[in-house]
Amino acid sequence: MNRNEISVTVKLFAFFRENRFKQQEQTFPATITVREIVQRQGIDPEEVGVTMINSRHCTLDQTPVQGDQLAIFPVIGGG
Amino acid sequence: MAEQIYRVNMTNLTTSTEPVPDKWMGLGGRGLTSTIVADEVVPTCHPLGSKNKLVVAPGLLSGTVAANSGRLSVGAKSPLTGTIKEANAGGTAAQMLAKLGCKALIIEGLPKNDIWYTLQISKDGVTIQEEKELIGKGNFAVVAGIGKRTSAKHGVMTIGPAGEMKMLSANISIKDPDSHLRSSGRGGLGAVMGSKKVKCIIIEPTDAKVEIVDQEKFKEANRTFTKALVDNPISQALGTYGTNVLVNIINESGALPTKNFTGGQFDGHEEISGETMHDIIVEREGKPRHNCHKGCVIQCSQIYNDKDKKYKTSGFEYESIWAMGADCCVDNLDHIAEADHLMDDIGIDSIETSVAMGVAMEGGLLAFGDGEGICRILREDVGKGTPLGRIIGCGAGSVGRAFGVTRVPVVKNQAIPAYDPRAIKGMGITYATSTQGADHTMGYTIATNILGVGGSVDPLSQEGQVELSRNLQIATAAIDSTGMCLFIAFAALDDATCLPALVDMINARFGADLTAEDVTNLGISILKTERAFNEAAGFTSKDDRLPEFFYEEPIAPHNVVWDIPDEELDKFWNF
Ligand code: SF4
Numbered sequence: 001m002n003r004n005e006i007s008v009t010v011k012l013f014a015f016f017r018e019n020r021f022k023q024q025e026q027t028f029p030a031t032i033t034v035r036e037i038v039q040r041q042g043i044d045p046e047e048v049g050v051t052m053i054n055s056r057h058c059t060l061d062q063t064p065v066q067g068d069q070l071a072i073f074p075v076i077g078g079g
Numbered sequence: 080m081a082e083q084i085y086r087v088n089m090t091n092l093t094t095s096t097e098p099v100p101d102k103w104m105g106l107g108g109r110g111l112t113s114t115i116v117a118d119e120v121v122p123t124c125h126p127l128g129s130k131n132k133l134v135v136a137p138g139l140l141s142g143t144v145a146a147n148s149g150r151l152s153v154g155a156k157s158p159l160t161g162t163i164k165e166a167n168a169g170g171t172a173a174q175m176l177a178k179l180g181c182k183a184l185i186i187e188g189l190p191k192n193d194i195w196y197t198l199q200i201s202k203d204g205v206t207i208q209e210e211k212e213l214i215g216k217g218n219f220a221v222v223a224g225i226g227k228r229t230s231a232k233h234g235v236m237t238i239g240p241a242g243e244m245k246m247l248s249a250n251i252s253i254k255d256p257d258s259h260l261r262s263s264g265r266g267g268l269g270a271v272m273g274s275k276k277v278k279c280i281i282i283e284p285t286d287a288k289v290e291i292v293d294q295e296k297f298k299e300a301n302r303t304f305t306k307a308l309v310d311n312p313i314s315q316a317l318g319t320y321g322t323n324v325l326v327n328i329i330n331e332s333g334a335l336p337t338k339n340f341t342g343g344q345f346d347g348h349e350e351i352s353g354e355t356m357h358d359i360i361v362e363r364e365g366k367p368r369h370n371c372h373k374g375c376v377i378q379c380s381q382i383y384n385d386k387d388k389k390y391k392t393s394g395f396e397y398e399s400i401w402a403m404g405a406d407c408c409v410d411n412l413d414h415i416a417e418a419d420h421l422m423d424d425i426g427i428d429s430i431e432t433s434v435a436m437g438v439a440m441e442g443g444l445l446a447f448g449d450g451e452g453i454c455r456i457l458r459e460d461v462g463k464g465t466p467l468g469r470i471i472g473c474g475a476g477s478v479g480r481a482f483g484v485t486r487v488p489v490v491k492n493q494a495i496p497a498y499d500p501r502a503i504k505g506m507g508i509t510y511a512t513s514t515q516g517a518d519h520t521m522g523y524t525i526a527t528n529i530l531g532v533g534g535s536v537d538p539l540s541q542e543g544q545v546e547l548s549r550n551l552q553i554a555t556a557a558i559d560s561t562g563m564c565l566f567i568a569f570a571a572l573d574d575a576t577c578l579p580a581l582v583d584m585i586n587a588r589f590g591a592d593l594t595a596e597d598v599t600n601l602g603i604s605i606l607k608t609e610r611a612f613n614e615a616a617g618f619t620s621k622d623d624r625l626p627e628f629f630y631e632e633p634i635a636p637h638n639v640v641w642d643i644p645d646e647e648l649d650k651f652w653n654f
Binding site for chain 2: 011015047055057071073076077079
């Protein structure tokens with residue numbers, strides 16, 4: 001990993017886990033957006049309901065930094 | 080069939096049917112139970128005394144083919160909170176009562192001697208019979224016993240031992256299409272039924288149909304409505320993972336109350352999550368998808384089997400799993416399922432009782448994480464009514480008082496459910512201001528605070544929370560009157576065709592001409608009626624507050640306290 005790269009812990013939930021993983025550390029270019037990370041998992045950003053960086057909601061345009069935890073949820077609900 | 084009010088007087092054991100008074104005509108479900116309680120119950124009365132009344136009402140659309148319209152409302156003055164109360168549930172009873180033409184059932188008075196009764200409801204009205212065989216029995220045995228006595232098709236509403244013993248968290252169970260149970264859980268309505276010595280209510284099946292003024296319009300509106308529900312991605316996720324899909328997202332957001340509300344994340348969250356539950360259900364040949372009444376197209380319920388692939392529980396909800404799980408630190412889903420089954424059988428609210436267990440754990444009764452210990456206490460103490468069991472059966476507040484614990488998560492003496500108000504502030508507004516004590520379903524701000532449904536409001540900010548909670552509480556009061564399951568709200572918030580179709584169905588059913596605004600006004604008037612009852616019972620805005628520890632103890636990971644000023648809270652009622 002060089003200075004232009006970051007490592008991010010990616011967490012997936014509900015059916016996003018099917019044929020993927022629950023949690024994985026991945027390396028990305030430092031300028032990557034949440035949207036691009038979503039796409040790299042083979043997930044259509046349209047299907048994404050909620051994303052959080054370090055337990056705070058974030059937008060798809062946000063750029064994570066080294067060591068962040070990114071959680072990606074499909075559209076879900078309950079109550 | 081013309082609708083009527085069925086009235087039962089348990090003091091002199093008489094029954095009658097009455098025409099529906101004009102002022103109750105356009106009401107159903109919660110709107111009707113709350114209006115009747117406000118009209119007929121002395122607000123200061125003892126909830127377990129002769130002046131309280133138990134009111135049962137199907138929703139405005141119950142009994143029709145409208146999707147998801149089979150919810151039944153039960154109301155009274157709550158013995159747990161002292162406020163007005165409405166709790167609704169699925170099962171077959173709402174549809175059956177509506178088809179019999181029963182607009183509402185009002186049970187009043189108290190028998191003079193120590194004799195138990197069963198009520199039997201048919202198209203001719205209500206009859207009262209002495210009950211011996213089923214007294215002391217758990218809910219599953221009651222349902223089986225009634226099935227033998229009558230038929231598997233008869234509807235049943237019943238109380239378990241908790242209701243017979245008038246425990247303040249006792250619920251009322253309603254038989255579902257598979258002879259399992261759904262419950263009107265919160266606020267101790269089972270104790271009110273027990274105080275009136277009514278063990279169960281049996282409803283006769285009928286071929287009669289609910290009258291619909293404009294069939295064609297109704298069908299078309301229902302088609303649009305059903306499509307909006309089925310197409311909604313949230314409905315689809317609910318069908319796969321149940322409401323328990325929330326464990327992981329609420330944990331991730333740092334708002335999953337853990338170890339009696341001392342933390343916001345639970346190490347064992349994966350073990351009790353909806354994802355894990357789904358895999359267990361499939362592996363044990365249960366059903367991930369199941370409906371609590373005929374006509375539900377969302378199917379958030381499920382059948383959870385034990386290790387031997389035998390039925391253990393259904394309607395296994397996020398809030399119950401959170402309470403027994405994270406709040407008591409139990410990370411074993413089978414222990415939680417066993418506890419859920421026991422609570423269904425004993426007939427006690429699974430949120431109140433589990434939060435009470437968390438408080439008892441802090442008080443030193445048993446270790447956090449001891450799932451087997453919880454099941455033992457449920458079986459041997461709560462179910463049998465030992466002094467300890469009665470303390471637990473009277474809820475979290477009761478346990479806090481008995482064990483000298485000050486960290487007691489209740490509002491108006493009702494346990495706070497699965498979302499920490501410090502980390503999701505909209506929810507705190509709902510807990511504080513709800514007319515019925517802490518209850519997430521009264522104004523489910525999670526939709527907007529966490530799930531991004533109906534817009535988004537930052538859960539940690541003070542901004543916009545009062546307005547969010549107010550709008551949702553108004554809408555919820557209206558939806559609770561239609562007989563609709565609240566989970567239609569996700570489609571209603573996101574799909575512009577959903578609500579107009581719902582209003583069209585109500586209009587087609589009654590030949591009415593309501594607008595969306597009329598429906599909002601209905602919600603407003605229900606909240607105001609409920610609030611007025613509470614004020615007359617002695618409640619003031621000082622009761623619309625969260626417990627002290629939320630103001631003082633920061634919760635990890637966000638290290639936030641409850642910081643919405645009291646004046647802000649009081650603005651809730653400015654409408
Ligand atoms: S979505 Fe769930 S609670 Fe609602 S009607 Fe269907 S099964 Fe019952």
